[in-house]
Amino acid sequence: MSTAWTSRYAQRTKGLKSSAIRELLKITQNPEIISFAGGLPAPDVFPTARFQEACRNVLERNAHQALQYGATEGYEPLRQMIARHIARYGIKAQTDNVLITSGSQQALDLIGKLLINPGDRVLVEAPTYLGALQAFNVYGAEYVSVLSDQDGLRTDLLDKPLRSGPKFMYVLPNFQNPGGTTLSAGRRHELVLQADRYGIPIIEDDPYGQLRYEGEHLTPLVVLDRENLRRDDGYSIGNVIYLSTFSKTLAPGIRLGWIVAPPEVIAKLVQLKQGADLHTSTFTQMVAYEVAKDNFLDEHVKLIRKVYRERRDVMLESLKQYFPPEVTWTHPQGGLFLWVTLPEGMSCQKLFQVALKENVAFVPGDSFYAPNGFTEEASRHFRLNFSYGQPEQIREGIRRLSVAVKHQMEELHAVAH
Amino acid sequence: MSTAWTSRYAQRTKGLKSSAIRELLKITQNPEIISFAGGLPAPDVFPTARFQEACRNVLERNAHQALQYGATEGYEPLRQMIARHIARYGIKAQTDNVLITSGSQQALDLIGKLLINPGDRVLVEAPTYLGALQAFNVYGAEYVSVLSDQDGLRTDLLDKPLRSGPKFMYVLPNFQNPGGTTLSAGRRHELVLQADRYGIPIIEDDPYGQLRYEGEHLTPLVVLDRENLRRDDGYSIGNVIYLSTFSKTLAPGIRLGWIVAPPEVIAKLVQLKQGADLHTSTFTQMVAYEVAKDNFLDEHVKLIRKVYRERRDVMLESLKQYFPPEVTWTHPQGGLFLWVTLPEGMSCQKLFQVALKENVAFVPGDSFYAPNGFTEEASRHFRLNFSYGQPEQIREGIRRLSVAVKHQMEELHAVAH
Numbered sequence: 001m002s003t004a005w006t007s008r009y010a011q012r013t014k015g016l017k018s019s020a021i022r023e024l025l026k027i028t029q030n031p032e033i034i035s036f037a038g039g040l041p042a043p044d045v046f047p048t049a050r051f052q053e054a055c056r057n058v059l060e061r062n063a064h065q066a067l068q069y070g071a072t073e074g075y076e077p078l079r080q081m082i083a084r085h086i087a088r089y090g091i092k093a094q095t096d097n098v099l100i101t102s103g104s105q106q107a108l109d110l111i112g113k114l115l116i117n118p119g120d121r122v123l124v125e126a127p128t129y130l131g132a133l134q135a136f137n138v139y140g141a142e143y144v145s146v147l148s149d150q151d152g153l154r155t156d157l158l159d160k161p162l163r164s165g166p167k168f169m170y171v172l173p174n175f176q177n178p179g180g181t182t183l184s185a186g187r188r189h190e191l192v193l194q195a196d197r198y199g200i201p202i203i204e205d206d207p208y209g210q211l212r213y214e215g216e217h218l219t220p221l222v223v224l225d226r227e228n229l230r231r232d233d234g235y236s237i238g239n240v241i242y243l244s245t246f247s248k249t250l251a252p253g254i255r256l257g258w259i260v261a262p263p264e265v266i267a268k269l270v271q272l273k274q275g276a277d278l279h280t281s282t283f284t285q286m287v288a289y290e291v292a293k294d295n296f297l298d299e300h301v302k303l304i305r306k307v308y309r310e311r312r313d314v315m316l317e318s319l320k321q322y323f324p325p326e327v328t329w330t331h332p333q334g335g336l337f338l339w340v341t342l343p344e345g346m347s348c349q350k351l352f353q354v355a356l357k358e359n360v361a362f363v364p365g366d367s368f369y370a371p372n373g374f375t376e377e378a379s380r381h382f383r384l385n386f387s388y389g390q391p392e393q394i395r396e397g398i399r400r401l402s403v404a405v406k407h408q409m410e411e412l413h414a415v416a417h
Numbered sequence: 418m419s420t421a422w423t424s425r426y427a428q429r430t431k432g433l434k435s436s437a438i439r440e441l442l443k444i445t446q447n448p449e450i451i452s453f454a455g456g457l458p459a460p461d462v463f464p465t466a467r468f469q470e471a472c473r474n475v476l477e478r479n480a481h482q483a484l485q486y487g488a489t490e491g492y493e494p495l496r497q498m499i500a501r502h503i504a505r506y507g508i509k510a511q512t513d514n515v516l517i518t519s520g521s522q523q524a525l526d527l528i529g530k531l532l533i534n535p536g537d538r539v540l541v542e543a544p545t546y547l548g549a550l551q552a553f554n555v556y557g558a559e560y561v562s563v564l565s566d567q568d569g570l571r572t573d574l575l576d577k578p579l580r581s582g583p584k585f586m587y588v589l590p591n592f593q594n595p596g597g598t599t600l601s602a603g604r605r606h607e608l609v610l611q612a613d614r615y616g617i618p619i620i621e622d623d624p625y626g627q628l629r630y631e632g633e634h635l636t637p638l639v640v641l642d643r644e645n646l647r648r649d650d651g652y653s654i655g656n657v658i659y660l661s662t663f664s665k666t667l668a669p670g671i672r673l674g675w676i677v678a679p680p681e682v683i684a685k686l687v688q689l690k691q692g693a694d695l696h697t698s699t700f701t702q703m704v705a706y707e708v709a710k711d712n713f714l715d716e717h718v719k720l721i722r723k724v725y726r727e728r729r730d731v732m733l734e735s736l737k738q739y740f741p742p743e744v745t746w747t748h749p750q751g752g753l754f755l756w757v758t759l760p761e762g763m764s765c766q767k768l769f770q771v772a773l774k775e776n777v778a779f780v781p782g783d784s785f786y787a788p789n790g791f792t793e794e795a796s797r798h799f800r801l802n803f804s805y806g807q808p809e810q811i812r813e814g815i816r817r818l819s820v821a822v823k824h825q826m827e828e829l830h831a832v833a834h
Contacts, residue, residue: 134692
């Protein structure tokens with residue numbers, strides 16, 4: 001007899017499905033289509049020449065180390081650099097607070113592995129990052145969703161969800177994916193206080209924090225938490241684990257993210273990472289260090305901000321110019337995305353089909369909600385990416401999209417009458 | 418209050434511990450110590466110049482693709498190359514049978530995630546690769562251990578363990594880690610027949626298969642299985658999932674491994690990999706392709722074989738020259754390791770302490786046994802790596818080790834009298 005593999009799959013794979021976005025990306029690879037669906041950085045701002053130089057230096061000077069097995073914790077100088085780098089935001093981390101991960105997605109996977117027992121509830125924003133849901137689902141997570149608005153997670157709605165005893169909260173305070181919204185200073189304080197009151201830890205995911213195009217940088221939750229706990233012993237303890245990545249500031253193709261956490265948590269995550277992939281590529285870590293060092297990263301981030309800010313502005317202007325007044329959208333102060341809200345009765349899924357005919361694509365909003373989290377709400381939204389396309393493509397894409405939107409609105413009115 | 422993270426760890430982290438080997442590696446970083454503990458390839462055979470050239474080419478021609486997000490399945494030309502490459506061993510794989518992983522360790526993690534429910538039994542060799550145990554433990558695996566000898570897994574002992582209904586078998590047929598043994602042709606047939614009879618799938622882990630220094634290549638289980646099932650529809654179905662890696666033929670620091678499986682299994686593994694790390698570094702995949710192409714890999718493997726074969730021979734000769742006749746060891750036909758058996762009553766852990774004083778190190782055998790698997794047996798063995806050291810270091814290291822062994826044997830005799 002031959003084995004039926006499917007009959008042998010573990011319980012946790014039930015209901016597992018491919019990310020809607022990754023499936024979408026396949027559809028939208030048609031070059032005729034202007035796609036706002038991906039979350040891709042602009043390749044024209046990749047620091048290619050600097051990567052060339054870095055590869056040459058690493059392989060000339062340190063090939064034996066770069067091509068060999070390395071420590072699970074990560075390449076020591078890179079960990080030190082990250083600790084120094086985040087100190088400017090008030091995060092008092094030492095090297096042993098930092099674990100290098102194979103992209104920020106692995107950080108989410110390791111967090112899920114570390115904390116989630118089947119049936120545990122995770123408190124998430126509605127909408128939230130779907131990659132986090134994918135990472136947590138496999139460990140049997142269930143969800144408590146809390147709505148967000150222009151100022152991020154609605155902390156006034158937190159009390160009951162927190163009383164239900166979630167294992168942890170997962171939040172993206174800066175230029176949220178998909179919402180494009182930023183958690184206000186007041187709500188940050190409130191969130192940290194409430195987390196402390198109920199003893200619920202926070203996972204603070206901050207992939208876009210450095211990509212701010214206007215306004216003042218707001219204090220990270222991990223810092224507010226330490227202030228709240230009146231700790232001045234550095235980052236020895238706290239309610240918050242902080243995640244970030246080089247994917248949006250250097251390049252996603254090198255798959256480098258990191259976790260900042262108390263040393264005891266890092267030690268446990270290291271054990272889990274040993275079993276998961278031994279360690280992240282020594283070579284890409286050393287190359288990234290070589291690329292980022294001597295303040296190159298800071299200078300490069302300034303360039304990215306300039307380019308993305310222009311693209312955001314073009315998208316905002318085009319939306320204003322072409323879209324009917326019944327449609328609204330967020331005004332992101334940074335990041336890669338904005339979030340559109342359709343009038344009541346309209347469906348982002350139906351719109352998606354019409355938009356494809358107009359050769360333009362986006363991600364329908366319902367991908368970004370946890371199971372049972374505001375399904376009706378979900379159907380009126382979609383996400384637009386403004387980092388990837390050239391300004392003229394963005395303008396043309398939004399024009400096409402407006403045609404699809406108007407078409408759908410007319411149809412809806414026709415049915416109503 | 419501040420959150421006690423430890424109280425929030427998931428059930429699966431209980432009893433989790435750091436790999437004994439990775440802890441050992443820290444001890445043995447003292448440059449005075451000759452270490453046979455690691456499983457490290459020799460850095461002097463890393464194809465550094467070829468990597469330089471590959472990085473230059475990839476970044477000059479394809480930087481926008483290499484630094485960008487990529488498909489979870491892996492870089493298409495690399496998958497094709499792997500499919501072509503393994504065809505010479507009779508494995509009829511197509512591109513969609515191949516999934517690129519972040520090192521072979523991730524392959525083991527994904528397999529565990531896919532197949533193991535808490536409490537499921539996995540049939541393993543005694544001894545077996547401890548990285549596999551680490552990967553499977555976290556999913557709640559329990560184990561059925563089957564002893565191996567000079568010819569690999571003892572298939573004559575399989576009947577009862579198979580009747581106990583393991584979820585799958587995990588075997589390393591070529592130059593096993595840690596045993597250095599190779600599963601004989603006869604036992605390969607027997608294993609595949611029995612697996613089929615009981616409907617138990619096989620995970621065939623083959624990191625070292627190309628590094629054969631003597632004797633004929635033996636047919637992989639995945640091919641025997643297909644022959645047994647009389648399938649000529651390629652690799653559309655079968656009882657065997659096959660794993661391998663570039664870590665031992667190109668370089669471990671790039672973290673590239675792969676899984677060969679029926680397309681339906683690959684599709685499921687892709688979903689799991691999406692949640693685990695989105696995809697493996699596009700950059701390292703494209704560089705590895707560029708390094709390996711135009712038959713460079715084949716030529717390079719010939720060089721590695723030559724160098725490692727010499728080192729193996731030096732180790733075997735030195736063991737014969739210095740070690741007392743009561744101690745025995747395996748004669749590996751390839752790979753990186755050999756396995757030493759001490760006389761009854763001796764303990765590899767005690768020997769390890771004495772050896773450290775003589776400035777030489779190895780991995781005590783008990784690390785390589787599944788929980789409850791032949792604990793007494795375990796204490797009489799240790800693993801030696803012969804790929805990493807220079808020949809003169811190997812000779813000197815074995816001499817030092819023989820001093821420690823004799824010292825321990827004398828002490829044992831003194832106690833006995």
